[in-house]
């Protein structure tokens with residue numbers, strides 16, 4: 034007899050189905066990205082996917098776990114896509130592969146595999162690479178990228194020299210650099226007025242990628258794949274901090290809108306801090322986790338040495354998860370007055 | 372009157388699949404060739420058998436008497452001949468045998484003399500006894516003896532009496548049909564409960580997917596001139612759990628550590644109210660119950676079935692389809708697979724579902740927990756199932772208790788939503804039974820230790836007594852000798868020598884004396900342990916001694932089952 038324990042009814046859900054929906058929610062963002070930079074984005078996603086899936090298969094085999102079952106869950110593909118979208122789009126292929134290997138082999142399987150990893154694998158990949166290859170990880174092309182797919186491919190494959198024209202900076206970085214160069218003579222609004230770099234509200238082109246991630250994230254929330262707590266708190270963390278500084282000194286700091294739609298803010302809010310495995314599980318814990326990560330990301334991106342702070346902020350908060358969970362256990366049925 | 376409803380957290384909404392079994396009215400199941408009536412059909416003590424093989428019994432005759440206050444009587448469901456009193460497979464997931472009375476019906480269905488009572492003329496205590504002796508227990512599935520629930524808490528006024536007609540388990544419709552067809556008697560039975568408990572309000576809760584039942588109940592309440600409130604509640608499993616329904620109707624949350632009367636509320640199932648009325652006003656003990664037969668059958672329907680009817684005879688009424696691979700007792704959320712076709716219908720049997728791979732596909736392989744929190748969101752008791760799972764798996768049972776595993780009612784909501792297909796409830800049951808067996812072992816070890824210490828003390832006491840005796844003898848000897856020496860020399864050496872042992876350790880002697888007194892008291896207590904064999908004829912005593920002996924090896928197991936069943940938080944979907 035194949036069943037012996039209740040409940041005999043099981044909802045039609047699976048890890049695989051959750052992962053597929055997360056991938057689907059990334060599609061709008063990817064579409065805008067491709068529209069901005071061309072098919073090279075898809076190539077990077079493909080490279081990351083192949084690297085992650087092969088690494089996953091190798092580890093499963095090594096650890097003697099059922100291959101089909103675990104490869105089928107799709108979690109490695111989600112990690113792959115997040116790596117491809119978090120890394121600079123013209124990164125050399127091996128950079129992505131190094132990131133993928135680190136994410137799957139070290140961050141995931143050495144910690145026990147699916148469900149066991151205390152750190153977000155994609156963020157580990159990002160952190161390891163930006164520490165090891167800071168120059169490569171900071172080269173973000175302008176959105177009116179010169180050259181066609183062939184040139185981009187040559188760059189990614191390392192068969193052509195990396196040109197300055199191809200390596201710009203993110204709007205966040207551009208703002209930081211401009212502020213530094215101006216040495217206080219230029220106010221932030223004047224710098225941001227340059228629509229060629231800074232677009233309508235948060236970096237030309239990039240702002241629409243952010244909007245697309247937001248839409249995908251809202252869809253996940255509507256599908257009840259993610260709860261609102263962590264994304265809301267994460268965006269609130271960025272928004273409150275940037276808002277406060279902006280109100281006090283609008284000449285020295287960019288507006289919350291700029292920060293919310295730049296860099297990894299939206300991707301982080303809906304696809305990184307929502308990772309169930311490495312995040313908090315209690316509702317209050319998710320709020321603390323999200324807010325902490327958002328605030329920290331803002332501090333690192335504005336005052337720190339890196340162009341963006343999402344990865345480090347999330348990893349730091351990952352460390353705190355067991356503690357936060359322990360102290361935010363909700364009261365149980367019948368025990369609310371104690 | 373607009374009733375403010377409250378809501379409980381969590382819960383799930385599986386397909387209810389109730390439609391097939393409500394098409395036809397309640398049918399009366401035919402008399403089977405043999406009835407197998409287990410003696411133990413309720414929570415609490417095992418009833419004592421009152422008949423032996425060869426006896427002729429009448430319909431409604433007591434065949435097992437309540438063994439103590441928390442126990443409930445069992446009766447012959449029809450007239451016929453007792454063929455045997457023996458171990459038969461139980462309607463329990465373990466399928467272990469249980470002492471049962473096997474009756475061959477004579478087809479005459481001849482009643483004992485029934486004694487209708489006017490309960491209002493009776494002492495409340497007497498009403499409770501009548502209910503106990505009529506075998507009235509919670510028919511929602513928990514089979515808790517009803518009379519034991521009919522006393523208000525001393526310090527708390529009874530505010531609400533909740534009558535549970537929610538019936539939240541999918542597939543199950545026995546309460547629905549009972550309410551549709553026999554609403555008057557349910558309302559009258561609720562009246563008995565009301566008079567015993569004296570609550571301020573009586574609330575009848577029915578899920579909003581049973582409009583016919585709600586209408587019938589409303590009409591009955593009006594017809595009988597009662598002021599009960601019939602309230603429809605949103606359909607969401609497990610809205611019919613006693614604690615959930617109490618929460619929805621009254622806003623009160625009864626924690627696992629409390630009994631509901633301590634919070635001024637009590638809850639009974641509609642079928643229980645019905646049987647209470649039949650027992651009091653018609654003198655009919657609980658001999659049959661309404662059982663839904665549904666699932667993978669050609670003819671889904673509710674049947675009035677005699678208790679003890681073997682599953683084989685019962686399921687024949689539904690014509691199971693060829694791909695049927697088993698039968699579930701109870702609903703698909705909290706039920707279990709019947710151990711075989713020989714197992715009988717009992718008081719706890721509210722529903723039999725023929726299962727097939729199509730209806731209940733085998734579960735997908737278990738994956739690791741991804742901490743998605745879906746289970747915590749679905750848990751009506753607001754627990755953190757994945758944390759309990761984690762620690763149960765690691766056999767860290769202390770931690771599972773810190774995460775309140777004993778507040779888990781095993782409703783199955785967590786397993787239902789888990790994307791990793793983890794059989795969470797199974798882990799929780801495992802953890803609970805491990806904790807119980809450890810506690811039992813500890814209790815046994817403590818008892819052994821106490822015995823050991825007692826023996827040590829007795830030995831010490833005996834030593835001290837011996838020393839005392841010797842000393843006295845020596846003293847007497849010395850005293851006898853004393854006058855002999857004519858000189859006035861103080862017999863210092865002699866007296867000090869003999870007195871010393873006596874005075875040296877008065878504390879030890881005292882301690883020993885206390886220990887001895889305690890031991891005597893214990894022995895006394897044991898000897899006056901109530902024996903229900905008192906006042907019986909020698910032949911009867913001998914017979915019962917034999918049965919006791921036969922039962923003894925089972926007792927350990929029975930205790931295990933009892934603990935499982937009486938565990939305070941255990942509530943079946945529809946409760947009592």
Ligand code: SF4
Pocket residue numbers: 739740741742743744745746747756757760785788789790791792793795
């Ligand atoms: S629903 Fe399953 S996978 Fe999700 S947290 Fe609970 S046990 Fe883990």
Ligand code: SF4
Pocket residue numbers: 749750751752753754756778779780781782783784785786795796799
């Ligand atoms: S079975 Fe227990 S842990 Fe799971 S949802 Fe029900 S009460 Fe909560």
